[in-house]
Amino acid sequence: MDLWYTEYHTEMVRFSIKIDKQLVSMQSEFQRIDVFESYEFGRILVLDGYLMLTEKDEFIYHEMIVHPPLAVNPKIKKVLVIGAGDGGTIRELTRYESLEHIDMVEIDEMVVDVCKEYLPHISCRLKDPRVNIYYEDGLKFVRTKQNEYDLIIVDSTDPFGPGEGLFTKEFYGNCFKALSEDGILINQHESPYYPRDAYAMQRAHQKIKSIFPISKVYQIHIPTYSSGHWLFGFASKKYDPVTHIDQDWWNGLGLKTKYYNTEIHQGSFALPNYVKELLANA
Amino acid sequence: MDLWYTEYHTEMVRFSIKIDKQLVSMQSEFQRIDVFESYEFGRILVLDGYLMLTEKDEFIYHEMIVHPPLAVNPKIKKVLVIGAGDGGTIRELTRYESLEHIDMVEIDEMVVDVCKEYLPHISCRLKDPRVNIYYEDGLKFVRTKQNEYDLIIVDSTDPFGPGEGLFTKEFYGNCFKALSEDGILINQHESPYYPRDAYAMQRAHQKIKSIFPISKVYQIHIPTYSSGHWLFGFASKKYDPVTHIDQDWWNGLGLKTKYYNTEIHQGSFALPNYVKELLANA
Numbered sequence: 001m002d003l004w005y006t007e008y009h010t011e012m013v014r015f016s017i018k019i020d021k022q023l024v025s026m027q028s029e030f031q032r033i034d035v036f037e038s039y040e041f042g043r044i045l046v047l048d049g050y051l052m053l054t055e056k057d058e059f060i061y062h063e064m065i066v067h068p069p070l071a072v073n074p075k076i077k078k079v080l081v082i083g084a085g086d087g088g089t090i091r092e093l094t095r096y097e098s099l100e101h102i103d104m105v106e107i108d109e110m111v112v113d114v115c116k117e118y119l120p121h122i123s124c125r126l127k128d129p130r131v132n133i134y135y136e137d138g139l140k141f142v143r144t145k146q147n148e149y150d151l152i153i154v155d156s157t158d159p160f161g162p163g164e165g166l167f168t169k170e171f172y173g174n175c176f177k178a179l180s181e182d183g184i185l186i187n188q189h190e191s192p193y194y195p196r197d198a199y200a201m202q203r204a205h206q207k208i209k210s211i212f213p214i215s216k217v218y219q220i221h222i223p224t225y226s227s228g229h230w231l232f233g234f235a236s237k238k239y240d241p242v243t244h245i246d247q248d249w250w251n252g253l254g255l256k257t258k259y260y261n262t263e264i265h266q267g268s269f270a271l272p273n274y275v276k277e278l279l280a281n282a
Numbered sequence: 283m284d285l286w287y288t289e290y291h292t293e294m295v296r297f298s299i300k301i302d303k304q305l306v307s308m309q310s311e312f313q314r315i316d317v318f319e320s321y322e323f324g325r326i327l328v329l330d331g332y333l334m335l336t337e338k339d340e341f342i343y344h345e346m347i348v349h350p351p352l353a354v355n356p357k358i359k360k361v362l363v364i365g366a367g368d369g370g371t372i373r374e375l376t377r378y379e380s381l382e383h384i385d386m387v388e389i390d391e392m393v394v395d396v397c398k399e400y401l402p403h404i405s406c407r408l409k410d411p412r413v414n415i416y417y418e419d420g421l422k423f424v425r426t427k428q429n430e431y432d433l434i435i436v437d438s439t440d441p442f443g444p445g446e447g448l449f450t451k452e453f454y455g456n457c458f459k460a461l462s463e464d465g466i467l468i469n470q471h472e473s474p475y476y477p478r479d480a481y482a483m484q485r486a487h488q489k490i491k492s493i494f495p496i497s498k499v500y501q502i503h504i505p506t507y508s509s510g511h512w513l514f515g516f517a518s519k520k521y522d523p524v525t526h527i528d529q530d531w532w533n534g535l536g537l538k539t540k541y542y543n544t545e546i547h548q549g550s551f552a553l554p555n556y557v558k559e560l561l562a563n564a
Contacts, residue, residue, distance in 0.1 A: 004296075011300070012322040014286075018294040040294040040476075057475075060554070193339075193505050194322075221503065221511040221554070223475050228510020229503040263552035270549025272342070272503070272541040 005036055005044065007051050009226040010194050017041060017051075017224075023118050028110035030162045035118045041224060043119060045086060047111070048161055053086055054224050058122060062088035063260040064220045064268070065232055069151050069184045070096055071250040071265055072239050076150040077101065080178065082138035082166060084155035085111035087123030093153075094125040095255055102131045103149075105142075107162055109135040139165040145178035152179060154187035159200050167200070169207040172235075176211050182238040189217055192275040193227035201231060202282035208235045209282065216241055217279055218268040220259070231275075242269050287318055287326065289333050291508040292476050299323060299333075299506075305400050310392035312444045317400045323506060325401060327368060329393070330443055335368055336506050340404060344370035345542040346502045346550070347514055351433050351466045352378055353532040353547055354521050358432040359383065362460065364420035364448060366437035367393035369405030375435075376407040377537055384413045385431075387424075389444055391417040421447040427460035434461060436469035441482050449482070451489040458493050458519075467517040471499055474557040475509035483513060484564035490517045491564065498523055499561055500550040502541070513557075524551050 006016040020037040027033075034046040042055030053061065066089055070076060077100045081089050085106040093102055104126075106112055112133070115123040126133065134141060142152070152175050157163035165171060166187075175185050185208070190201040209215040212235035222230045234241045247262040271279070288298040302319040309315075316328040324337030335343065348371055352358060359382045363371050367388040375384055386408075388394055394415070397405040408415065416423060424434075434457050439445035447453060448469075457467050467490070472483040491497040494517035504512045516523045529544040553561070 010322055012320070013300070014298045016296045016298065038294070040292055193503075219503070221475075221501070221509075223509035223511055227503075227505035229505055258556045259554040261552075261555050261558075264554055267549035267552030270543075270545035272546055273543055274540045276543075 066092035067260040080149045080152045086115045091125045094128040105138045142174045185235040189231035189233040206282040348374035349542040362431045362434045368397045373407045376410040387420040424456045464520040469515045471513035471515040488564040
């Protein structure tokens, strides 16, 4: 059997993963959902043909979308997560005893069901008593909230298809309103490398920058994503993510992580010149 | 025409680049040399089937192998470069007026000739009067040197084929001997991500660590290399690369760079936990 899953990073670049077998293929109201068993990366989740995560390296994405804001503000109690149907972001969040309440708003219940069945190591903490799952459109959910969350994490798909509304100025403005006076917004910020991705990144950044007084970007290595060079946005009403990190508190927690540590927290906000220029010209 | 160059990052993962046409294919005494015109990355250089560089992102590799040691020790005058037949490392080095003498030892003259003809933006500074090119085996060349260089850059291929000897303990020991009392050794250090690459990285690191009192590793994003997560080694007799950087001097030079800056210099030495563990267990 010679079966390969291929993602086109551009029309001229493709990345292929050898597959043992397909585990499931479903069509929800919103998107096509596939899970494959691969040789190199364990199971992989694919939405509308795009690779969302692999068992081998999902830890990188999920640690780096969760731990930086928590290390910056140990007083965070109430969190809103938008998207994140695979459960990886919730798994990392629930490691913090200090968190009291986590709302997760995922538009597609079928993604959650598929991940519970086929990716149990990732969706393992969705039953934590602090977690409330809403199967709704995050865009609409956040409109009704005011001064309610200390942290919002936008763990979305790309800015086309079901995730498109999560890259609009209206949405970021509603996030600002839904956040407390020292609130933080983390969002997946695309990649700076290929022009189409970089353009999406610039548009997202320009909108967030126009709303939040502090708007930084940090980078990570995710080998199975387009170009392997991925960015997250850190927007905040009050805290600078580099100078305000509470290293002693975070290290005192004793959380075992495979990617995140307080040095890479700070190092990841140092960006290559070409990325800085793209962001400055956004 | 539907022509693709494919590199297998592992037996189960492949990366493919759409090609307009092949520009040259030669067989030297040491290896097969190919240059292709690609749509996404401009021209690409391939040795023995492995992608060495692309016009689009070679700046990342070449800036990051050259500028960190120079920013750490502005007094560097005499440099030895091993490998580097494409000329990119020399191009970056010759931007420093402070350098007086650069020896480049490349085993394969045909690589240099091909790059001069097909990659002139990269090989453009090989005629700088401070540059002396030796078409010899770097392993043998360095054996005869003692206390002669302030900096050695090992810009080699992977640890198999012609580059194999440049990953041995004997070679690193001879580099130590060839360096002045505050000398620095930079080497391309493979990738931490796929097990085969990580094993090569561990072996190289273990050997360098046993010889140099300071042996650090820094990471960069090179999207066209296996996993996109690449490492360089910074070994030194005296200077710690993070605490000893001379930011004012380097920024005062006014060099325009597309990747390197003094913040990412420091940030790139902060490594993910899984990489730190691989290095600690090397």
